[in-house]
Amino acid sequence: MKFLAAIITVAQLFAVVIAAPTLSVTNPVTGELEKRGYSKFVSQGFNDDFLPVWLQNAGYNTYYTGKLFNGHSHKTYNNPYVRGFTGSDFLLDPWTYDYLNPVYQHNQDPPTNYSGHHTSEVLMAKAHTLLNDAIASDKPFFLGLAPVAPHGTVIGNIEDHNITIISGEPIPLKRHAHLFPDAKVPRTPNFNPDSPSSVSWIAERPLLTQNELDDNDHFYRQRLRALQGVDELWKKAFVLEG
Ligand SMILES: *[C@@H]1O[C@H](CO)[C@@H](O)[C@H](O)[C@H]1NC(C)=O
Numbered sequence: 001m002k003f004l005a006a007i008i009t010v011a012q013l014f015a016v017v018i019a020a021p022t023l024s025v026t027n028p029v030t031g032e033l034e035k036r037g038y039s040k041f042v043s044q045g046f047n048d049d050f051l052p053v054w055l056q057n058a059g060y061n062t063y064y065t066g067k068l069f070n071g072h073s074h075k076t077y078n079n080p081y082v083r084g085f086t087g088s089d090f091l092l093d094p095w096t097y098d099y100l101n102p103v104y105q106h107n108q109d110p111p112t113n114y115s116g117h118h119t120s121e122v123l124m125a126k127a128h129t130l131l132n133d134a135i136a137s138d139k140p141f142f143l144g145l146a147p148v149a150p151h152g153t154v155i156g157n158i159e160d161h162n163i164t165i166i167s168g169e170p171i172p173l174k175r176h177a178h179l180f181p182d183a184k185v186p187r188t189p190n191f192n193p194d195s196p197s198s199v200s201w202i203a204e205r206p207l208l209t210q211n212e213l214d215d216n217d218h219f220y221r222q223r224l225r226a227l228q229g230v231d232e233l234w235k236k237a238f239v240l241e242g
């Protein structure tokens, strides 16, 4: 009976899902983040005038977990808090892409360190909690889920140009780490051509070495594996308790 009620409720709802990878419209590495990203968003007045604010004004409850902005960090998250969400649990820089040491920040609580937990696993639990909160209310709702997988790992503070940034492969959940052993970057007709063509710097790229090819194939497999966690997220988030 409870299951039926939940299904009926959901049928009346408006749920929007934001799939990975998160869209980045700026280059976080070369830009000054105070002039871009979250701080720029706030200084331009958009924190008072964007989708979740409009939805709340229209009578929706709004929920979000995962990455929201570049430059949404342990320094900027409360200056001011993101507006418009009934419930939120954001990933914060500089740990957004640190798969096994993510930091999330719930509503107006201080940031929480999830060191040792895989970011996709943490997100699944948070999605489930937010969805249950949404269902417990009579209002229609919006739920945004923004996993970082299969973005590459980034460790280091991109706001601080004076420290080393380690950038590497995405890290899958352990249960997916063995999948797709034979997957490779598709060898399309223009893959690593003997004579480079095209324009600008692309025309000057040397032939990839075997080491580079192997690295790229490995990175590609890790991306596919990390995406399996995103598939699980959808399944788990939307399987309602009976
Ligand atoms: C999180 O906890 C781990 C393990 O205690 C620690 O190494 C790491 O520095 C902490 N991260 C933050 C952001 O405090």
Ligand SMILES: *[C@@H]1O[C@H](CO)[C@@H](O)[C@H](O)[C@H]1NC(C)=O
Binding pocket: 162
């Ligand atoms: C960069 O880091 C080094 C080593 O920690 C330090 O000596 C130097 O003062 C830093 N430079 C700037 C501009 O912060």
